[in-house]
Amino acid sequence: MASILVLNGPNLNMLGRREPAIYGSETLDDIITRLVAVMDELNGTLEHMQSNHEGDLIDAIHAAWGVHDGIVMNPGAFTHYSYAIRDALATVQLPTIEVHISNVHTREEFRHHSVISPVTVGQIVGLGSDGYEWALRALVRRIEKARNH
Ligand code: CA2
Numbered sequence: 001m002a003s004i005l006v007l008n009g010p011n012l013n014m015l016g017r018r019e020p021a022i023y024g025s026e027t028l029d030d031i032i033t034r035l036v037a038v039m040d041e042l043n044g045t046l047e048h049m050q051s052n053h054e055g056d057l058i059d060a061i062h063a064a065w066g067v068h069d070g071i072v073m074n075p076g077a078f079t080h081y082s083y084a085i086r087d088a089l090a091t092v093q094l095p096t097i098e099v100h101i102s103n104v105h106t107r108e109e110f111r112h113h114s115v116i117s118p119v120t121v122g123q124i125v126g127l128g129s130d131g132y133e134w135a136l137r138a139l140v141r142r143i144e145k146a147r148n149h
Contacts, residue, residue: 002044002045002070003044003046003068004039004045004046004069004071004136004140005047005061005094006049006073006136007048007049007057007074007075008048008051009050009051009052009073010051010053010076011052011076012028012050012076013050015031015101015129016030022102024101024128026129030129031132032046032048035133035136038133038137039136047068054078054082057078057085057088062088064094065091070096070140070143071097072132072136072139073096073099073116074101079098079111079114079116080115082115082116085116089119096119096120097120097121097135097138098114098117098120098122098123099132099135100124100131101128103126104125105126106126121139122138124138
């Protein structure tokens, strides 16, 4: 049974309320409800946390150490410049999948680079909110495979 921490960074609490053409019409609550159902199906558990504050996200990453088996994270705009979040992920060494709802590569130049991705297992970008589900399924599969070896 896998335990996953889902983390969402700044402004993602506004999902479904603004900019639906870029980020879709689902709210963050809608997405998390769906992810909890997916984790039930996979016989796992999920904790979710969203924050607009870098330090709070770092504290949540530290607190995941020894508690959760992996992290699905959309770091929001911190993706592009937060060495502190990257260091926190590198420190706890939990397998992490980075998710972006929009296709960052078709947007402004500053969104093309992630300082987070070098410390992740992989990235899912541009698949809308479904990306969280694919990330969750891929991460649980990876954790269970590692356990059975
Ligand atoms: O595509 C993504 O998921 C992003 O991580 C979203 C971040 C952006 O800074 C990244 O470059 C790509 C921004 C999140 C803003 O979320 C909003 C949602 C709805 C309405 C307004 C903002």
